[in-house]
Amino acid sequence: MSAYQYIIIGGGISGLYAAYLLEQRGITDYLLLEAKSSLGGRLNSAFATDSSGINAAFDLGATWFWEDQQPELSQLIKDLNLSSFEQYTQGEMLIERSSTQPALRTRGFNGESSKRINGGMKALVDQLYARLTADRILLSHQVLQLSYEDHFIQVQVKSQDGQVKNFQTSQVLMAIPPRLAISSIQFTPALPEHFKAQWQNTATWMAPHAKYIAVYQTAFWRDVHLSGNAHSSVGPLVETHDASTIQGAAALFGFIGVASAIRKDLSEAELMRHCRHQLIRLFGQQAATPLHEYLKDWAQDAFVATRDDLNATASHGHAPASTADTGLWKNHLVGIASEFSPHYSGFIAGAIEAARLGIDHASQKIQSIQ
Structure with missing residues (x-):
């Protein structure tokens, strides 16, 4: 099983910018997983x-x-x-x-x-990608399950050809919308109920x-x-x-x-x-x-919208908590999609802000362990 310091879920602008920030800090021990066959997410x-x-x-x-x-x-x-x-x-x-x-x-x-x-x-997406380590990015790999076991997170992924793969990390950066994460990924153990409800009730921008x-x-x-x-x-x-x-x-x-x-x-x-x-x-x-x-x-678009999004309003909502405040998932799972931005939720600038805040949070958590 391949292990990484960070695993980023989602190859939209927040996921790409998170990878860019890691590389700017000299960190290449990461893996970015994107379910689609192309990068960019809601930039198209x-x-x-x-x-x-x-x-x-x-x-x-x-x-x-x-x-x-x-x-x-x-x-x-x-x-x-x-x-x-x-x-x-x-x-x-x-x-x-x-x-x-x-x-x-x-x-x-x-x-x-x-x-x-x-x-x-797309030019923004392409220029970020050009500055990343290409073999740290896997396209057409959909995350099915996150399991927290013995201080590590096991990440189960299905590739386009149906092959199931497993990766390990101590830090997951969730760069897909919170509602999509809840509807498409199985969490073991379950996320704290009040935290899960926040993510579930956060409308997905563009959906x-x-x-x-x-x-x-x-x-x-x-x-x-x-x-x-x-x-x-x-x-x-x-x-x-x-x-x-x-x-x-x-x-x-x-x-x-x-x-x-x-x-x-x-x-x-x-x-x-x-x-x-x-x-x-x-x-x-x-x-x-x-x-x-x-x-x-x-x-x-099944990799953007959920059933709960279909009757949502076009307004940008308040940012949910990016990580749980209690339980095993606290600090090990951090949301970095645009919806998590405290100032620009639902905008491209929000994806940039949320990614930077998530990287800062994750880095501080790892330093405190060391």
């Missing part, structure tokens, strides 16, 4: 070639960060030599209250603009959402002084934004407001057709012929 970029032959990235998951409000994430982006640009907000926005009446044009956004990473959030992207030859809405930002009480898109890249690839994206229970009975083609028709209502006939369309329904 689609790639398309635009009319000029440019390969452009469009984010299907988390998209924005706020440079002044989120200094730790902003510094990481700079340290990784990534560039960023402001979300396009110039021009008027649209308010749609009826499908039979034109949307109301109104004054656009006035406040601190969010920023996007050049190359999409109820679905996102639609339409890529166009030109950003035609800008020609008529529209920002691409629209809010609708009609739907299916309740909110749209300009998703164009800094290189000039033109796109609109929107959050789908149709409940996940209804979405699951619609085909992807049908749902995209409804979204496209709404863009025609909002922005005119030029919206009828996108070069590419993408749809990501996070509620249908």
